[in-house]
Amino acid sequence: MDHTRARTIAEPDADFPWGAAPYPVLVVDVDGALVRRNDAAAVLLPQAAPGAPLVDVAPAWLAAAHRTVHLPGPYGAPDADPGLSGVIGGRRFEAHPSVRDDGTVAWWLVDDTDHQLVRDALHKERKRTAFLAKASSALLSTLNLGRCMDVTAQMAAECLADAALAIAPSRGRRLPVVTCLRGGMPELSHRSVDPDDVPGLGEALRGFPPVPARWIDPSTAPQWLVPEGFGPVGSIVITPLPGHGVPAGALVLLRRAKTDSFSDEEEVFARLFAARAGAAMSAARLYAEQTAITEVLMRELLPPTLHQVSGVDFAGRYRPSADHERIGGDFYDVHPATEGEASLVALGDVCGKGLEAAVLTGKIRSTLHALLPLADDHQRMLSLLNTALLNSHHARFATLVLASAVLRGNEVDLKLTSAGHPTPLIIRGDGTVEEADTRGTLVGAIREVSARTAAVTLAPGECCVLYTDGITEAKGGPMGDVLFGDERLKRALSACAGMTAEGIVEHVQMLAAQWLGNRRHDDMAVVVIAAPRTHHLSAVNGHTRGRFTG
Amino acid sequence: MSISTPPAFPCGGRPEQLADQLLNAALAGDEHSAIELVVRALDEGADPESILLDVIAPVQGKVGQEWAENRINVAQEHAATSINERVITALGVHPAVGTSITRGRITVACVDGEWHALPARLLSEVLKLRGWRIDYLGAQLPTPHLIAHLHTTGADVVALSSSIATRLPTTHAAISACQAIGVPVLVGGAAFGPAGRYAKLLGADAWAPDARAAADQLARSPLSRPQLDHQPIDDLPHLADQEYTLVTRNSDSLVRTVFAALEDALPFMNEYSDLQRERTAEDLASIIEFLATALYLDDEDLFTGFITWTAQVLTARGVPAQSLRPTLHLLALELKDFPRATRILRAATRTVTTRHSSEAGKPA
Numbered sequence: 029m030d031h032t033r034a035r036t037i038a039e040p041d042a043d044f045p046w047g048a049a050p051y052p053v054l055v056v057d058v059d060g061a062l063v064r065r066n067d068a069a070a071v072l073l074p075q076a077a078p079g080a081p082l083v084d085v086a087p088a089w090l091a092a093a094h095r096t097v098h099l100p101g102p103y104g105a106p107d108a109d110p111g112l113s114g115v116i117g118g119r120r121f122e123a124h125p126s127v128r129d130d131g132t133v134a135w136w137l138v139d140d141t142d143h144q145l146v147r148d149a150l151h152k153e154r155k156r157t158a159f160l161a162k163a164s165s166a167l168l169s170t171l172n173l174g175r176c177m178d179v180t181a182q183m184a185a186e187c188l189a190d191a192a193l194a195i196a197p198s199r200g201r202r203l204p205v206v207t208c209l210r211g212g213m214p215e216l217s218h219r220s221v222d223p224d225d226v227p228g229l230g231e232a233l234r235g236f237p238p239v240p241a242r243w244i245d246p247s248t249a250p251q252w253l254v255p256e257g258f259g260p261v262g263s264i265v266i267t268p269l270p271g272h273g274v275p276a277g278a279l280v281l282l283r284r285a286k287t288d289s290f291s292d293e294e295e296v297f298a299r300l301f302a303a304r305a306g307a308a309m310s311a312a313r314l315y316a317e318q319t320a321i322t323e324v325l326m327r328e329l330l331p332p333t334l335h336q337v338s339g340v341d342f343a344g345r346y347r348p349s350a351d352h353e354r355i356g357g358d359f360y361d362v363h364p365a366t367e368g369e370a371s372l373v374a375l376g377d378v379c380g381k382g383l384e385a386a387v388l389t390g391k392i393r394s395t396l397h398a399l400l401p402l403a404d405d406h407q408r409m410l411s412l413l414n415t416a417l418l419n420s421h422h423a424r425f426a427t428l429v430l431a432s433a434v435l436r437g438n439e440v441d442l443k444l445t446s447a448g449h450p451t452p453l454i455i456r457g458d459g460t461v462e463e464a465d466t467r468g469t470l471v472g473a474i475r476e477v478s479a480r481t482a483a484v485t486l487a488p489g490e491c492c493v494l495y496t497d498g499i500t501e502a503k504g505g506p507m508g509d510v511l512f513g514d515e516r517l518k519r520a521l522s523a524c525a526g527m528t529a530e531g532i533v534e535h536v537q538m539l540a541a542q543w544l545g546n547r548r549h550d551d552m553a554v555v556v557i558a559a560p561r562t563h564h565l566s567a568v569n570g571h572t573r574g575r576f577t578g
Numbered sequence: 579m580s581i582s583t584p585p586a587f588p589c590g591g592r593p594e595q596l597a598d599q600l601l602n603a604a605l606a607g608d609e610h611s612a613i614e615l616v617v618r619a620l621d622e623g624a625d626p627e628s629i630l631l632d633v634i635a636p637v638q639g640k641v642g643q644e645w646a647e648n649r650i651n652v653a654q655e656h657a658a659t660s661i662n663e664r665v666i667t668a669l670g671v672h673p674a675v676g677t678s679i680t681r682g683r684i685t686v687a688c689v690d691g692e693w694h695a696l697p698a699r700l701l702s703e704v705l706k707l708r709g710w711r712i713d714y715l716g717a718q719l720p721t722p723h724l725i726a727h728l729h730t731t732g733a734d735v736v737a738l739s740s741s742i743a744t745r746l747p748t749t750h751a752a753i754s755a756c757q758a759i760g761v762p763v764l765v766g767g768a769a770f771g772p773a774g775r776y777a778k779l780l781g782a783d784a785w786a787p788d789a790r791a792a793a794d795q796l797a798r799s800p801l802s803r804p805q806l807d808h809q810p811i812d813d814l815p816h817l818a819d820q821e822y823t824l825v826t827r828n829s830d831s832l833v834r835t836v837f838a839a840l841e842d843a844l845p846f847m848n849e850y851s852d853l854q855r856e857r858t859a860e861d862l863a864s865i866i867e868f869l870a871t872a873l874y875l876d877d878e879d880l881f882t883g884f885i886t887w888t889a890q891v892l893t894a895r896g897v898p899a900q901s902l903r904p905t906l907h908l909l910a911l912e913l914k915d916f917p918r919a920t921r922i923l924r925a926a927t928r929t930v931t932t933r934h935s936s937e938a939g940k941p942a
Contacts, residue, residue, distance in 0.1 A: 165806045169760045172732040179760075319730055351690070351720035506859035507837075508830030523652055526607075531656030538693050541718070561607065 052121075052137040055128070056082050056094055063132055072116060072137070089114035090123055090135070097125045097133055113140065120144045156297055159187050163301055167308035171315040174206075174216065180269075180279060180305040181208035188298050189281035191255050194269075195223070196277040196309065197233040207255050219252050226250060232268035235275025241267040241295055241302075253280060263289040267302045271310030279305060329355045329386050331553070337364045337371050339435035341491075341558040343529035345537050349381045349498070349551045357385030358496045358553035361393055363400055365434065370441070372396075372403040375494040375555045376428025376449065385551075388422050406430045406445035406481050410471055417472030425472035429494050433557050440486040440559040445479050447471050450500060453493045453518065454484055455532075459525040461518040464492070489526050491558035498552035499536065504544040512543045529558040593632035596624075600665070601637045604658040605650065612661050613668045626675045627707050630666070630700050631790050638662050638696050662696060666703055680709035682734035684796070687715040687724055689740045689749045697767060698739040701789040705737075708793050721752045728761050735801050736761050737792065740769035743776075743884070744867045747822070747874045750780045754810040757781070762801035766792055776875060781813045814874065821916045822873040829866045836908045837862055843904045861888065865905065873918055878925045885926040902930050 044064050046053045052069035056062055060082045069076060076085040083091040093112050113122045116137070124136040166179045177194040184192035185208040194206045194214075202218040224230035226249065228242035246261035254261055262285040269276040279302050283289060290298070334342040348356035360375040374396050378385045395416050399409045409430065417426070427449040434441050444452050448470030454462040468479025486492060495517070502512040520539050524532045536554045596619055603612035616629055638659065645655040669675060686702045688695055695717035702714040713731055715724065728736065736756045740749045746769055753763045762783035770777040770785060777785035783801045786792035811817060825832070837859055841847050850858065865888070872881035889902055906927045913919040 162806075166760065169758060169806055170732075171729040171759075174732045175760065315729065319726070352722035354723070506833050506856070506863035508833070525653060527653040527656050528660050531653070531660055534693070535652065535656060541691070 046134075051139075054082070054086070054135045054137070055132050056135065057132045060091065060094060069137070087114055087116055090116075093123055093125070094133060094135070097127070159183070160300060160304065164304055167304055170308075171312050173309060173312040173316055174204075176305070176309045176312045177204070177206040177216070177277070178208075178214040180309065181206040181214045184208070184279060184281060184298075184301065184305075185210045185212070188294070188301065190284045190287055191258055191282045193253065193255075193280040193282075194277060194305070194309075195229070195233065195280065196313075197235070197275045205252075209255055209258070221250065221252055226253060226266070228266040229278055229280075232266055232278035233275055235268065235271055239268055241265050241299060254282065258282065258284070260285040262287055265290055265295070265298070267298055269302050269306030269309055271306050272314070274310050274313060276306035276310040276313070326355060329390050331360055332362065334360075334362055334555070336560070337362060339560065340371060340433045340440050341529040341560050342371075342373065342433075342555065343533040343558075344375075344553070344555040345533045347498075347537060347541070347549075347552045349549055353382065355383070355386040355389075356551035357381050357389060358498060358551040359389035359393055360494070360553055360555045361396065362555075363397065363403070368434075370403070370432035370434035370443070372400065373431040373433060373494065373555060373557060374428055375431075375496065375553060376426050376447075377496040377498070377551070377553070378426045379424045381551060385424070388424050388426070391420065391422070392417070392426060392428070403432060406432070406443065407479055410445065410447050410468065410479055411477055414471040414475075414477045418475070422472075425470050427470045429466075431492065431494065431557060433492075435559070438488050438559065438562055440490075440557070442484040442486060442492055442557065443481055444484060444492070445481040447477065447479050450495060450497055450514075453495075453521060454486070455491050455493065455521050455525055457487055457489055457525060459522045461521050486557070486559040488559050489561040491529060491532065491556050493521060493532065493536070494555040494557070495536065496551065496553045498550035499540045499554065502540045502544050502549055502552070504547045508545075508547070512540055516543075526561065528561075529556040532556045532558075593628060593636075596629075597633045597636050597640075600633055601640055604637060604641060604661045605644070605654060607654070607657045607661065609661045609664055612665050616665050616669055617672060620669065620672045620674045623674075626669060626672070627704055627790070629669060630703050630707075631788070634662055634665060634669075635697075635700055635789070659696060663699065666699055670703060670706070675707070677706050678709065679711045681711070681797075682800070683711040683713070683731060684735045684737055685713045685715060685724070685727060685731065685733040686737045687719040687739070688717045689738055689745050689752050690718055690720050691745045691748055692740050692742065692767075693717050694739075694741050697741070697789070698737070701737055701739070701766070701792055704789045704793050705796070708797060710796070721748075721755055724752060725755050725759060728756065728759060733761060735764060735796065737764045737766070738782075740765065740767045743769050743771070743880060744864070744871050745769060746776055746780065746871055750810065750813070750874075753780055753782050754808075757783070757804035757808060758806070760803050760806065762804050764792060764796065764801065771877075771880070776877070779813060779875060779877075781808065781810070814876065816876045816918070817874070819918065821918050822870055825866065825870045825873060825913070825916070825919065829863065829870065832866055832909070832912060833859060833863050835912060836905065839908045839911075840901070840905060843908070844901055861892075862905065865909070869909070869919060869922060872922050876918065878922045881922050882926045882929045886929055889930060903927060906930065 044055070046066045049066055050068060052072045053066045054062060054069050054076065055064040062076055062078050062080050062082055062085065064078055065076055073085055082094055113120060119139055119141040121137045122140050124138065125133045126136070127133050163183050166183065167176060170176060173196065177196060180194040181192045191207065191209045196204045198204055202220050203223060204216065205219050206214045206216050208214040223233050227244050228239065231239045242265065244264050244266060246264050249261065249264055253264070262283045265281045267279045267281065269279055281298060331344060331346040334344045336342065342362050344360050346358060346360070348354060357378040357380050358376070360373070363372040365371040376392065378388045378392070392413065395413055396409065399412055402408050428447050429449045429452055430445045431452065432443040444464045444466050445468060446452065446466045447468040451466065452464040454464060456462065464482045464484055466480055466482040469477040471477055484492065500512055500514055500517055503509065520536065524535055527535065533554050533556050537552065540552055596615060599615050600612055603615060619629060620626065641655060641658045644650045645652070684705055686698050686705070688698050699714065702712045706712050713727065713733065715727065724736070738749065738752060740746070749765070749769065753765065756763045764784040764786060765777045765782040766786050766788070774785035774787065783804060784795060786795055847858070868881055868884040872878060885902065892902070906923050910920060910923040913923065
């Protein structure tokens with residue numbers, strides 16, 4: 029060995045000019061025997077003396093690479109494979125072969141350990157960025173708290189730990205917990221446990237003051253924290269999910285005993301993820317709370333579902349001016365009759381649209397409700413309503429129709445009073461459509477109001493249609509600029525003779541919607557009061573069993 | 579809906595017989611008899627799912643057919659449909675129909691502009707029978723309401739029903755919106771074309787030809803969460819040419835222009851009553867709506883199919899179907915700068931021409 033070194037140093041050789049080259053060089057012949065090496069190679073592979081078989085003195089990956097390079101013909105790979113690299117003595121080397129004229133191969137070994145470290149770091153960083161981007165888009169996509177917790181637990185189990193638990197703060201006694209094992213599906217459970225029994229969990233769920241992620245001793249962790257079949261726990265970390273002013277919850281990460289525990293870098297990364305998950309979970313919680321509030325407040329303003337009352341059929345349908353809203357400036361109500369009395373129907377339209385108008389409809393509806401003892405006297409009701417509206421701070425006025433309906437025999441007696449509202453239409457059995465003879469001033473605008481009440485009788489199968497001007501003033505049609513109009517409505521209703529109240533309401537709303545297409549429109553309300561049809565034996569053919577007459 | 583012979587019809591009865599009886603009761607507006615028929619069948623041990631799909635669904639199909647063929651009027655169609663609805667309600671509360679929730683949560687709805695709610699209602703009931711927790715949101719549901727509902731309930735799947743092809747662009751918006759919040763969508767209904775070809779085109783996660791197939795499919799394999807990085811334009815890259823947008827945005831003026839030109843071209847239109855003129859304009863508007871839909875889907879067959887059907891209806895109404903050719907021609911003149919519209923209109927013109935000459939060639 030000394031001899032060899034001495035020779036390379038003492039006699040620089042035209043055939044081997046790399047003796048002092050900074051990179052290790054090995055020259056290997058066709059049979060895999062080492063021919064020469066330079067100084068750097070001698071330092072790296074002290075046993076690689078000339079004459080020794082490469083396979084004995086160099087790592088297996090290099091010996092294998094040499095065999096591939098040297099294969100003649102189409103199987104040979106004389107051009108260096110850029111991916112050829114491996115570990116020698118704890119460092120990573122790229123190997124670059126060059127085939128020499130005499131058939132031997134000179135192997136250049138380039139240390140790329142640091143380069144590789146940088147590449148690995150970059151790759152890891154890219155993976156994390158991609159993970160965070162994916163987490164953000166999955167979390168941003170939903171406003172459902174349960175779904176946010178599912179996504180949080182599943183993504184954390186996929187990338188940060190062997191198992192993850194997303195825990196939401198709870199007002200009740202039971203703690204909502206979503207558990208997910210790596211590769212598994214998130215599962216929701218409700219635990220009757222005290223979060224303060226787990227070190228750090230209580231603080232994390234309270235959200236403030238801010239607490240850092242906290243390690244806990246796996247042996248002190250309660251059993252519910254460890255998913256079934258998880259095996260021995262190596263490490264547990266509890267990370268608070270920071271919310272927006274409200275506590276969002278906590279993320280518990282578990283690693284198995286055989287997995288590495290969390291590095292500092294990983295903890296920072298887990299915090300970045302937790303920040304996103306917390307933001308999404310608190311947004312979802314806010315949304316759910318707002319929805320619940322809206323739901324409660326809206327319940328009183330939504331039009332009621334109508335049905336048969338004391339033998340009279342009622343049906344109603346409402347379409348607000350904006351598709352994303354559920355309430356607006358049109359309203360209707362049916363106040364059921366006490367025994368033998370008439371039921372009172374009110375349908376109206378407050379000037380304006382949207383929430384502001386809807387609030388006023390609520391006021392009118394409750395005023396009318398309070399005036400029910402006077403329901404017999406429409407004029408009196410309207411005049412009291414007028415006074416109430418004039419005295420309120422709302423500067424809006426309204427039009428409405430009052431209808432009192434009572435079943436006598438199989439006919440329905442109606443009293444109809446319009447206060448500045450489109451005239452109610454009566455559909456007779458033969459398809460004739462009549463206008464009820466009632467007129468009056470609108471309410472909420474001037475001191476004195478007056479109105480004329482019409483009395484109408486509906487035979488079985490006949491009905492009375494109350495509607496707001498959103499229907500007749502629907503602008504559209506094939507040319508796009510024509511009003512639906514009274515005549516078109518009457519023509520349509522004339523074809524509805526004999527239909528159920530429900531059917532007519534739906535049909536009118538459908539025709540108006542189709543007339544409108546995608547164009548803008550006002551609120552639209554329709555109520556139908558119908559005298560139920562009696563069943564005729566003759567209408568049923570002889571095959572039908574269980575016939576019924578009413 | 580497919581009609582197969584189910585095992586569970588007692589007393590030697592067949593669903594076809596019960597369906598005939600129910601159809602008679604529904605057409606006669608006899609709600610009481612209709613409900614009694616179904617309740618009795620359930621009392622005798624008939625399978626509720628089979629009553630829904632092999633009795634009520636075909637009855638509703640026949641009601642629609644009777645109406646389309648002008649044998650019953652709109653009032654009778656509505657009455658029969660509402661009786662079917664009430665029969666379904668009665669079935670749902672029958673003691674033999676015990677349902678317990680063993681599976682996930684599904685929202686069932688009709689897309690905005692879809693008024694035929696019965697197929698969605700039937701699907702809801704079948705899925706309930708199969709153990710799903712169902713939120714049935716009914717006909718003509720604006721997409722914002724659907725999305726708000728999904729955020730609140732966290733449904734596992736949305737089932738959307740649509741029967742009218744011209745609602746497909748709206749349906750696409752609804753499908754994309756559901757998927758964007760991570761909820762997979764199953765679609766069904768006549769709008770999706772033969773073998774559900776448009777369902778795939780619009781990126782739906784699943785399609786089923788009928789309620790039974792939908793329930794089977796959902797039972798077999800749960801729909802996975804949709805990819806969140808999906809962009810709706812990826813489904814329909816041809817929309818980049820803006821032809822759909824421009825035709826839709828200008829449809830009113832297109833109707834007006836073509837209508838005026840049609841009056842010049844066809845002297846007999848001067849004799850039309852106001853009502854006839856409005857009908858003609860409505861026909862024109864729906865031709866343009868179908869053209870827009872065909873542009874949206876880039877599917878020429880959708881338009882030629884509609885034109886063929888219109889020709890049949892016009893003939894049945896006693897309106898000379900040859901008015902279609904000038905209509906298509908005038909439309910093509912207006913849209914001459916739109917290559918895809920031009921191609922679709924040309925194909926439709928060929929169809930009408932072939933049809934017209936083959937009609938003419940028939941012996942009287």
